[in-house]
Amino acid sequence: MHSLNQRSIRSTPPADWPQLRQSIAACLLGTFALRMAAGIMGSMLQLYFDWIDSHVAPISFGTRSIIIGVFFLPELVGSPVLGAWSDKYGRKLFILLGPLAGALAVQITAFTVFLPLLAVTRFLEGLSTASAIPATLGYLSEVTAHDDHLRGRVIGIFEIATLGGTIAGILLGGPMFDAFLNHAFTLNSIFYLLSLAIFFFGMKTHARRAEQSALNEARSIAREMTRFGRIVRQAFAPMAQAFTSTRILSFVPAWLAINMVLGVWLNSVVGLLINKTQSFPGQLLFGLLRESLHGGTQISAGAGVLLGIFGLGVFLWSLVLGRFRRTSIMFVSSVGLFALVVILFLVNHADTLDNPIIPVYLFVAALALMVVSGFTPAALTYLADLTEHAPNDRGAIMGLYSVFFGLGQFIGQLLGGQFGDWQGVDGVLILTMLLGVVSVITLLRLHGVEPARAPAVMATE
Structure with a gap:
């Protein structure tokens, strides 16, 4: 059994491994550029809403949330469809669609204040993510199938590229909008086109149907697009089959709960920090930046x-x-x-930020956040391991990543607002704790039945 485990973890690299290494590097670098462009778009959109609200017509926060929420629709529906198509017609095509859709979205945004059209641009941004992410993860899962340790490192670097690009986008978005206003969206298209160039010239194409020409492949896709209902059913078929897997089904509550936590904190906390109209006595963090003249810049930096x-x-x-x-x-x-929740609760109920214990709390909170960060790469690698029993459906199964990421953020955003209205920052912390309990219980059950063996071995059983 020991030799079997070792053989399942590492096997002989494919003959074209040098080219695949270049493709992996291009894939990760292109992902960084794509996420940076998306981060710029996301950080500038709220500023653009404020500009429209001040100079064109009032926009309620409810309307803004609806427009932003359109982003999740193609993620929830399109990810499995496009992921399945990437399995069938080649992943590079759908990876390239990501920056193309994003570039189109920012160009439209730059020249309109018509709210329904801005909703369309959010749909295109969601389509960009729904197309690129499952295809990219499926590609990385495939090219690292021979080495389990390499897969873990590559998936981890993919997450770093995603986060790093998002950080760069957040830091660049505010200054770009301050300097160029709506024209900043046009400039952002440069980053989308850069990502497109990296993917196009750097990635090695894996042909799915060698007997068909590229023209025939395009015609096949066009024909299938005219039969969308059947396509959706076929695309969701691998996902439906995946849900019959005990390992995947058992994992879903934890994965969804953690993504809901992300939705809560990414979409609700900013409003709590800058709120000027409500008060929760005894909560230091609620309305912390309400008097700041540069609250947006401080939030971006934070x-x-x-x-x-x-x-x-x-x-x-x-x-x-x-x-x-x-x-x-x-x-x-x-x-x-x-x-992390306990530390933030203590900070929220401190008497002042000048309390000497606050730096200690923040240091421990930073360590706790680094511990929490391990969930996402481990979850992605876990899904990648589970694709070994269905190598022809890698893109569809990895599409679960985008589906539950989008669904979790959407539900988390809605719940975060309700808990914030109820108890301010404490309400968000309570919700986070409850979601953490769901995750821990799920993982305890999953860990208890998962054999302590190499994932590749389990997939073949």
């Missing part, structure tokens, strides 16, 4: 620092990801979430 800490944690976890069971890492990360 978000950049937090994402940097998170990215460092992902990098450190990626170094050891192949040495431990995926469920063990996810469990430790979920427990770290409890520590």
Whole structure:
């Protein structure tokens, strides 16, 4: 059994491995550029809403949330469809669609204040993510199938590229909009086109149907697009089959809960920090920046620092990801979430930020955030491991990543607002704790039934 485990973890690299190494590098670098462009777009959109509200016509926060929420629709529906198409027609085509859709979205945004059209641009941005992410993950899963340790490192670097690009986008978005207003969206298209060039020239194409020409492939896709209903059913078929897998089905509650936590904090906390109309006595963090003249800049800088800490944690976890069971890492990360919530509760109920214990709290919170960061790369690697039993459906199964990421953020955003209205920052912390409990219970059950063996061996059983 020992020799079988070792053989399943590492096997002979493919003959074209040097070219595949270049493709992996291009894939990761292109992902960085794509996420940076998306980060710029996301950070500038709220500023653009404020500009429209001040100079054109009032926009309620409810309307803004609806427009932003359109982003998740193609992620929820399009990810499995486009992921399945990437399995069938080649992943590079759908990776290239990502920056193309994003470039089109920012160009439209630059020249309109018509709210329904802005909703269309959010749909295109969601389509960009729904097309690129499952195809990219499927590609990386395929080219690292021969080496389990390499897969862990590559998936970890993919997360770093995603977070790093997002951080860069957040830091660049505000200054770009301040300098160029709506024309900043046009400038952002440069980053989308840069990503497109990296993907196009750097990635080695994996032909799915060698007997068909590229023209015939395009015609086949066009014909299938005219039969969308059947396509959706076929695309969701691998996902439906995946849900019959005990390992995947057992994992869903934890994965969804953690993504809901992301939705809560990414979409609700900013409003709590800058709120000027409500008050929760005894909560230091609620309305902390309400008197600041540069609250947006401070939030952007703070978000950049937090994402940097998170990215460092992902990098450190990626170094050891192949040495431990995926469920063990996810469990430790979920427990770290409890520590983070407790520390933030103590900060929120401190008498003042000048309290000498505050720096200690923040240092411990940073360590806890790095522990929490291990969940995402471990979850992605866990999904990649599970594709080994269905190598022809890698893109569709990895599409679960985008589906539950989008669904979790959408539900988390809605719940975060309700809990924030109820108890301010404490309400968000309580919701986070409850979601952490769901994750821990799920992972305890999953860890108890998962054999302590190489994932590739389990997939073949």
